[in-house]
Amino acid sequence: MSKAEKPDKEYLVVEYTATNDAYMHYDNFSWQVGAVLIAGAFIFWGFLIDKNIEPVSFVAGSILVAGLMSFWMMYSNHNRQIYLCKLHRLHEIERILGFQQHRRWTVEGNNNQPLYRTFGLQGHTLDFLIYVVSSLGAPIISVVKSKEFDLWLWLPILLMIIVVLLWTSRNVHNLKAHLKRCIREEDTELTSGVGSNE
Numbered sequence: 001m002s003k004a005e006k007p008d009k010e011y012l013v014v015e016y017t018a019t020n021d022a023y024m025h026y027d028n029f030s031w032q033v034g035a036v037l038i039a040g041a042f043i044f045w046g047f048l049i050d051k052n053i054e055p056v057s058f059v060a061g062s063i064l065v066a067g068l069m070s071f072w073m074m075y076s077n078h079n080r081q082i083y084l085c086k087l088h089r090l091h092e093i094e095r096i097l098g099f100q101q102h103r104r105w106t107v108e109g110n111n112n113q114p115l116y117r118t119f120g121l122q123g124h125t126l127d128f129l130i131y132v133v134s135s136l137g138a139p140i141i142s143v144v145k146s147k148e149f150d151l152w153l154w155l156p157i158l159l160m161i162i163v164v165l166l167w168t169s170r171n172v173h174n175l176k177a178h179l180k181r182c183i184r185e186e187d188t189e190l191t192s193g194v195g196s197n198e
Contacts, residue, residue, distance in 0.1 A: 066156035
């Protein structure tokens with residue numbers, strides 16, 4: 001089916017339902033995976049507070065926790081990119097069918113202000129805060145227990161800078177730029193298509 005052909009309304013409703021289910025799945029799944037890792041980090045902190053642990057084991061455990069949480073952050077970012085694409089498709093279908101469920105969160109058609117909005121921290125910001133707290137918890141416990149700031153404590157911080165600033169931020173920026181290009185191309189095609197049909 002070419003872009004110029006309009007798909008059947010019934011087909012679009014089925015696609016809309018499936019896309020919305022996939023969007024919700026990817027939005028929730030990162031937290032389902034992350035909950036296990038976050039719980040593990042808290043258990044690890046409990047051992048660190050309760051026991052006297054060799055410095056080498058402390059360092060290895062801290063880097064392992066920061067590493068696992070970094071992988072979770074990258075996985076969460078990957079899922080976010082997928083559900084942003086799903087939202088993009090939901091907006092397309094809603095424009096065709098005249099639906100508004102997800103479009104009311106966008107700026108289109110309402111004086112450049114979304115009709116719906118949330119107040120406070122966004123979900124991906126909470127992901128980031130949990131990532132920072134769980135990755136830095138062990139080094140902070142080490143400083144409190146030993147009253148010293150060892151050089152190795154910079155390793156989790158360096159890992160976080162690489163993952164958050166250089167990896168996830170760049171990926172989401174690239175995806176949003178890509179989706180804007182797609183929207184501009186679709187708008188141009190729709191405008192030229194309307195002119196040719198009249």
